[in-house]
Amino acid sequence: MAKIFQVTARAGMTRVVEPVARGLLRAGVSPNAVTVTGTVGVLVGALGFGARGQLVAGALIVTFFALTDMLDGTMARMSGGSTRFGAFLDSSMDRVADSAVFGAVAYWLATEGNHSGVAAALICLAAGGLVSYVKARAEGLGMTGDVGVAERTERLLIVGVGGLLTGLGVGPALEIALWLLAAVSIFTVGQRVAHVYRQAQLVGRE
Template sequence: MAKIFRVSARAGITRVIEPVARRLLGVGISPNAVTVAGTVGVLIGAIGFGARGYLLTGLVIVTVSALTDMLDGTMARLRGGTSTFGAFLDSSMDRIADGAIFGAVAYWLAVSGDRPGAVAALICLVAGGIVSYVKARAEGLGMTCNVGIAERTERLILVGTGGLLSGVGVSWGLPAALWLLAVLSVVTIWQRVAHVHRQSVELAQGVDA
């Protein structure tokens, strides 16, 4: 259900973004430039504002900047497809952005005296990296790994919802969202490892046969 909703939402946003993508390409701006600009925006929102406790301002900046993740993809599609370097750059910038978001949240909660919340943010930071690594490593070995309950979109939605709640005065909103995400991220790691294990067993059985 979550995947269906995500696909439908992405299709609707793409219809809005496509004219902007065409305009940017028309003035000579490349998809890679948009990718880097979006990451810089996330860094400003997360570190410049979120880490200082301006959660709503930081959330708005990060959300707007994160939309470039769809914009650069649309631009690449309109130009004829994503290049190998473009795909590499996009994944690398995503890891930087995720690190900035969860690192900033962990810092803010720590300086605010919410140590349990900071621990949850750190678990999310590490687990999120492992979720992405497991998929990349599996695909590098020729297997698929597009499974899991908490992929990048779900992780950002959860931490964004928590930040919004805390920003409007619901102090437990962000820590609660982080602990939920920490659990879901660990479950996702297990799901992906189990998925790869099943494929490796099937491949081994196929070779033996």
């Protein structure tokens, strides 16, 4: 069910993103420029607003610019496919943006004395890095690791909704979202490790 929802949501987003991507390409904007702009926007939202407790503004800015992760990929595909440097830049900027988001959340929660929330944010940061690393390492070994319930866009949306609700007065929403995200991120790491293990076993039998 979760996978069906993911596919449906992404298909809907693609219909929105494609006209924007086409327009930017016609205007001479490169996918790499969109990647860097998106990362800068996330940094502004996370560090300039979220870390200072302005959660509604921070969540809205981060969510808006996080969606450029789909936009630059669509632009690359429309322009003939991603270059090696483009893929490297995109992955590197994703790690910068993710670190800023969860670092900002952990900092703000620490200033509020919410140690449970800080722990959840740090687990999310570490597990999110592992989710990406397992996939990258698998691909480096000639296998695939792109499975799991919590990919990057879903992770940012979960923490974004939690931050937005807390900013609107639903006190524990952010902490709940972080613990939920920590759980699904760890589960996703397990899914990817198991997926790679099965591939390695099949290769070993050949």
